[in-house]
Amino acid sequence: MLSVIIPSRNEEFLSKTVDDIFAKSRGELEVVVILDEKDQKLTPRPNLIVKKKVGKPGLRSALNQALDLASGKYIMKTDAHCMFGVGFDEILKADMENNWVVIPKRYSLVPETWSINPKRPSVDYEYFVFPWVPEIGSLATGGKWFQRAQDRAELLIDDDMAFQGSCWFTTRDHLRNIEGFSTDTSTGDIFVCESEELANKTWLSGGKVMVNKKTWYAHLYKGNRGRGYFIDVKHLKRQRLFHDDYWMHNKWPKAIHKMEWLIERFWPIPGWPQDWQDPKYEREYIKNNNLSPAEWELGFTY
Numbered sequence: 249m250l251s252v253i254i255p256s257r258n259e260e261f262l263s264k265t266v267d268d269i270f271a272k273s274r275g276e277l278e279v280v281v282i283l284d285e286k287d288q289k290l291t292p293r294p295n296l297i298v299k300k301k302v303g304k305p306g307l308r309s310a311l312n313q314a315l316d317l318a319s320g321k322y323i324m325k326t327d328a329h330c331m332f333g334v335g336f337d338e339i340l341k342a343d344m345e346n347n348w349v350v351i352p353k354r355y356s357l358v359p360e361t362w363s364i365n366p367k368r369p370s371v372d373y374e375y376f377v378f379p380w381v382p383e384i385g386s387l388a389t390g391g392k393w394f395q396r397a398q399d400r401a402e403l404l405i406d407d408d409m410a411f412q413g414s415c416w417f418t419t420r421d422h423l424r425n426i427e428g429f430s431t432d433t434s435t436g437d438i439f440v441c442e443s444e445e446l447a448n449k450t451w452l453s454g455g456k457v458m459v460n461k462k463t464w465y466a467h468l469y470k471g472n473r474g475r476g477y478f479i480d481v482k483h484l485k486r487q488r489l490f491h492d493d494y495w496m497h498n499k500w501p502k503a504i505h506k507m508e509w510l511i512e513r514f515w516p517i518p519g520w521p522q523d524w525q526d527p528k529y530e531r532e533y534i535k536n537n538n539l540s541p542a543e544w545e546l547g548f549t550y
Contacts, residue, residue, distance in 0.1 A: 250277040250337050251320030251420075255310035257284040257301075259328035261359050261468065266290055268362075269326075274335045280317050281328075282310045307442060308429050315428065323423060327414040329468035331357055331364075339463040340417045343405050347425070347455035349418045349446055351411045357466035364466050372397040372459050374410040376444070376510075378520045379492040380529035390443060391518060408459040409451075409514045413443035414467040418450075426453050426502065441491045448495050451510050452503035492533075 252269055256262045262281070269279055270293065277295065281288075284301035297317055303309045311325065322341060333339075333352070340350055356368035374390035390410035400406055426449040429442070447457050493499070498506050511517065511524070521529070 249320040250275060250322040250324060250341070251318035252277060252279045252324045252326060253311065253314035253318055254279065254281045254326055254328050255284070255307055255314060256281055256288065256328040259288070262288050262328040263290055264359075264362060265326065265328050265330050266296065268331050270296075272332045272334050273337045275338045275341065277337055278318070278320060280314045282314045284310060311429050311442070315423065318420075321420060322417065323420055324417040325413075325415065326465070327467060329357065329359065330415060331362060331466040333463045333465065336463045336465065340460055343460055343462070344417075344419070345456070346419050347422050347450070347453070349411075349416050349422070349450045349455070349457045350460050351408055351416055351457070353459065353461045353464040354412065354415070355464055355466040356469045359468055365469065368469065369394065370397075370464070371412070372461060373400075373406075373408050374412065375514065375517050375519075376410045376447070378517075378524065379496055380533040390447075393518065395518070404461045406459055406461075407514075408457045409510070409517070410447050411443050411457060411459075412467070413446075415465050416443070416446060418446075422450070422455060426450065426455075441487055444491055444495070448507075448510070449500065449502075451513075452500060452505045452507070454504050 250273070254262070254265065259265075266279055266281065269277075278297060279293075279295065280297045280299075281290065282299055282301050288298075290296065290298055299313070299317060301310055302313060314325075315323065322337075322344075324337070324340070336352060340352065344350060354371040356365040357363075358365045371392050373393035373396040375393045375396075377391045390412055393409075426446075429445065450457050495507055508525075511520070
């Protein structure tokens with residue numbers, strides 16, 4: 249069985265997303281919705297579980313609460329503003345290894361018509377953004393890799409370095425083996441590097457992140473509609489600091505590969521300088537952001 253988990257906070261399109269999942273799936277599944285704050289009216293179904301958020305605020309605790317309630321062999325997380333291709337669940341199961349995280353092809357969603365936006369290109373591949381960028385405020389966990397998509401268009405299932413956290417598919421066993429979303433690998437419960445954590449844990453533990461172009465989902469394009477939440481910039485910056493340090497300095501104890509291995513596997517990567525290991529980039533990063541040693545350390549331990 250597939251368990252689809254949906255963390256939701258004041259989401260305008262949650263009911264449409266849930267309805268779409270049940271309409272488009274073709275195998276056995278359950279949907280687990282964790283509601284944070286505002287109540288939502290959802291059509292009752294025997295295999296729909298809706299629970300109020302408990303514990304600390306933030307995405308991390310919502311994900312962990314949903315995983316505790318889920319009972320499927322397979323786990324798919326989706327944002328509460330997504331549409332799916334017909335039979336997405338069975339297609340993803342058919343080409344799947346136990347230690348993989350699989351991402352469907354991603355389109356942009358027009359919520360008013362509940363349709364794919366033809367004016368925006370699909371996204372098949374992403375990459376881990378060079379961390380020592382000029383400003384901490386550059387918070388992207390994945391960059392759209394259109395050249396790789398063009399070069400590897402004939403490959404329907406292929407290696408993917410990074411991905412957006414709006415939808416991912418894996419096995420319960422894999423999440424257990426990589427210790428899920430443990431608090432040791434990020435900063436508190438205000439969790440914005442979910443996909444980065446899951447991708448890096450998967451690759452560095454010997455698994456794979458794969459794109460499956462045989463199916464798709466459409467995700468609401470970033471804008472002013474549909475999302476009832478905002479995250480304080482200070483939390484974003486601190487988590488960015490933490491992740492830059494944690495992954496680039498190889499601090500995850502379960503890793504069997506170093507970050508250098510992952511970078512070499514996908515080299516060349518857009519935006520990464522040839523001498524990316526030169527410590528000058530990290531020094532410039534600290535200097536350009538006017539970080540004192542105490543602030544730098546705070547980012548690592550927050």
